[in-house]
Amino acid sequence: MTRAGSIALEPAYLLHARPWRETSQLCEVLSQRHGRLGLLAKGARGARSRWRGLLRPFQPLRLSWTGRGSLPVLTAAEPSAYLQLPAGEPLFAMFYLNELLMNFLSRGDPHPDLFAHYGGALASLAGGQPVEPALRSFELVLLEEAGYGLNLRHDVVSERPLEPGLSYRYLPERGPVATDRDAAGDKLVFSGAELLGIAAGDLGSGENLRAARRLLRSLLDHHLGGRPLKTRAVLSAMRGSGAA
Amino acid sequence: MLLPPRLQQLLAALRCLPGIGPKSAQRMALHLLERDRDGAERLSAALLAALEGVGSCRRCRMFAESELCTVCASGARDHGMVCVVETPADVVAIEESAGWRGAYFVLLGRLSPLDGVGPEEIGIPLLEERLAGGGLRELVIATSVTVEGEATAAFLAALARRHSVPATRIAHGVPMGGELEFVDAGTLSHALSARVSMAGDR
Ligand SMILES: [Zn+2]
Numbered sequence: 266m267t268r269a270g271s272i273a274l275e276p277a278y279l280l281h282a283r284p285w286r287e288t289s290q291l292c293e294v295l296s297q298r299h300g301r302l303g304l305l306a307k308g309a310r311g312a313r314s315r316w317r318g319l320l321r322p323f324q325p326l327r328l329s330w331t332g333r334g335s336l337p338v339l340t341a342a343e344p345s346a347y348l349q350l351p352a353g354e355p356l357f358a359m360f361y362l363n364e365l366l367m368n369f370l371s372r373g374d375p376h377p378d379l380f381a382h383y384g385g386a387l388a389s390l391a392g393g394q395p396v397e398p399a400l401r402s403f404e405l406v407l408l409e410e411a412g413y414g415l416n417l418r419h420d421v422v423s424e425r426p427l428e429p430g431l432s433y434r435y436l437p438e439r440g441p442v443a444t445d446r447d448a449a450g451d452k453l454v455f456s457g458a459e460l461l462g463i464a465a466g467d468l469g470s471g472e473n474l475r476a477a478r479r480l481l482r483s484l485l486d487h488h489l490g491g492r493p494l495k496t497r498a499v500l501s502a503m504r505g506s507g508a509a
Numbered sequence: 510m511l512l513p514p515r516l517q518q519l520l521a522a523l524r525c526l527p528g529i530g531p532k533s534a535q536r537m538a539l540h541l542l543e544r545d546r547d548g549a550e551r552l553s554a555a556l557l558a559a560l561e562g563v564g565s566c567r568r569c570r571m572f573a574e575s576e577l578c579t580v581c582a583s584g585a586r587d588h589g590m591v592c593v594v595e596t597p598a599d600v601v602a603i604e605e606s607a608g609w610r611g612a613y614f615v616l617l618g619r620l621s622p623l624d625g626v627g628p629e630e631i632g633i634p635l636l637e638e639r640l641a642g643g644g645l646r647e648l649v650i651a652t653s654v655t656v657e658g659e660a661t662a663a664f665l666a667a668l669a670r671r672h673s674v675p676a677t678r679i680a681h682g683v684p685m686g687g688e689l690e691f692v693d694a695g696t697l698s699h700a701l702s703a704r705v706s707m708a709g710d711r
Contacts, residue, residue, distance in 0.1 A: 281623045287528055318693040322656050347694050349702065350656065352663040360622045360660065367623070496622035503628075503664055 270337075274327040275299065276345060278383065279320055280363045284310060292320060292339065293367060294328065297380045301370040304330050306339040316342050323359055323387055324348055348391050355390040357503060358400055361496040362386060365404070368489060369411040379410040398468040401477040404485065405463070413488055415480075416440030417464035429458035435480060437487040452479055516542065568639070570615040570632050572597050580612055587611045589646040591639070593665055595619050595653055603651070611649070614639070619652055619661040631661070633668070640672035648676045680705075 590611030682700030
């Protein structure tokens, strides 16, 4: 039986936690059916906390909480599986996913499909799959779920389907428009083949992958409105130091 | 409030200490002014002296009263072995128990990308100078066993690799005196994957 306002053993991930008062923690969580939410974990940082070692980012969890207001209180937490974390770049990529979620999701909107994709992305990063394709397909789903879905099918002016052999400029929040300009130097110009490849989820080829990176980076930056992504800076510092 | 403004300011100031709420702050302040004015004098002098006289070691970022901390200045330590820790408290803990004879590097934090704590903030440029300077035989990475601590460890290991300095990570797993059934899943799983050979014990 659940009281009104109590949720029991909801599948969830911890996105980020910060210290609260002396021994507690404010947890930012992505849950399966209740979306992103903040939870207060009382005493979670105490030496004898029952949640010690459990409330970790990226681990599949089941969480119970009570109270609706601005800050529900965590009442139970258990692991639902154990994810062996990777070292190096894939781990930083996981932090990047969390930062994206915190920037693009508002609290309280459910995103069950995104939740599933997030779990899949974590598993493939932890399992040593290539980092870039995993990030790009996650970014595509994230934008879609956040209400900024891409149009990768037809020219927004002529309304004709994209043709592989033509060049298009991608207008943020609208879509591709045929252009006769050469792609060189314009980061928002793509071939029809590249856009169709991205739409089909075909990120195996180097060309599509590079195009997807260029396109998604511009669109994410556009929707972030100039806010920098901190994890991106750390990741590039790591690559710059030869650490990637 | 009954208390005069200066005493109220003292209460407010005491609350910057960890674990000190309004009640404890009041108890401490009243004790100092009521019964131990000499102690209060010493406290205030010591606080001021520490603030003015204690800086950080320019080599390892540990607290120091001169350019170098006592460990970095010591001729009896092995400066080719550097143990990287997150906080000065970690240095104290290792010094008190572990019999470490090498030197340290104190990050004063750990990488936490979501909080905007990157390589600069944890003194990586200074550590990199030391790696590049040569003479290091081993970088022992003793960051915390949290996700951020592991990310920091991975970053440091890659940095060491770039400078061809062997890097090691302190072992973690089942605590001494710990019974397996009470160990959490993450720790147990790590302990299993990082098991060590006992062949040498025969
Ligand atoms: Zn020093």
